[in-house]
Amino acid sequence: MEGESGSGIGSGSGEVKKQKQKLKLYSFWWSTCSFRVRIALNFKGLKYEYKSVNLLKGEQLNPEFIKLNPSGNVPVLVDGDTVVADSLAILMYLEDKYPHHYPLLPQDIHKRAINYQAANIVSSSIQPLQKVATLKCIDEKISSDPDVKLAWAQHYIKKGFVALERLLKDYAGRFATGDEVYLADLFLAPQIHAAVKRFNVDMTQFPLLSRLNEAYNEIPAFQDAMPEKQPDTPLASAS
DSSP, rough: OOEEEEEOOSSSSOOOOSSSSSSEEEEEETTTHOOOOOOHHHHTTTTEEEOOOOOGTTTSHHHHHHHHHHHOOOOEEETTTTTESHHHHHHHHHHHOTTTOOOSOSSSSSHHHHHHHHHIIIIIIIITTHHHHHHHHHHHHHHOOOOHHHHHHHHHHHHHHHHHHHHHTOOOOSSSBBBBOHHHHHHHHHHHHHHHHHHHOOOOGHHHHHHHHHHHTTTTHTTTSSSGGGGOOOOGGGG
16 A cells, blocks of 8 residues: 555635645545545645555555545545544544534525535445446456446446435525535535546436536546646656
C-alpha cells in the first residue's frame, strides 16, 4: 500500500486558517466513496496527503489497513490521533471540525432533509450494489460473463437515478438543492461520473442529473477530485 502526495484545492470561499497537522486520506482512484471526500476536502480548502489503497490488488484487506478500518473499505481519514472511516462519517466529521470552511449543509432544515435523502439513495441503494466486492461476488457465485455484471450495475444505477430525478425536481437550481453545492452534490457527482465512465449508463433518460453533471464539471473542486486526476490512476500517463 503506497502513499502518494496530494492536496485539496480550495473552492474560492476564502483563505482558511492554517491546519495544525496535514490530514491523510486513504483512497482509491475510482472509488466513488473516496471521490465524495476528495470533493469535500477541496471545497473546504483542506490540504491532505493521498494514501493509495489498491482495491483491485486487495490492499484493503492488508492487516495494516484493517487496523484503520475493520470493515476493509476506503475511504479512511486520519486527522492526528483521530481515525474516521466511511465517507458519510468523514464528511460529517469535517463539517463538525471545520464548519466555517465552506458548509456542506444548508441552514434550511427542509433542504437539509432533502440532502440527507439524496445522499442516502446513492450510498444505500446504488453504490453498494456496484462496488468491487459485489461485482466480484457475482463473478464468482453467479456468472463470470461481464455483460451480466454490467446489466446488474446498470439496473440499480438506473433505479436510483429515477428516484433522484423525482426527489430533486422541485428543489434543484444550478445544483441539487439550489444554487450552492451541498452534501447531495458530493454524492451525486461521483455516482454520475461512474455511471457514465464505468457502467455506460444512457444519461439521456435523466435530464436533471445530466444538467447537474455539466455544472459539476465546470467547478475546479469537482474537477480536481476526479478519478483520472488522482496520483494512483493508471490513466495518469495518458492524460
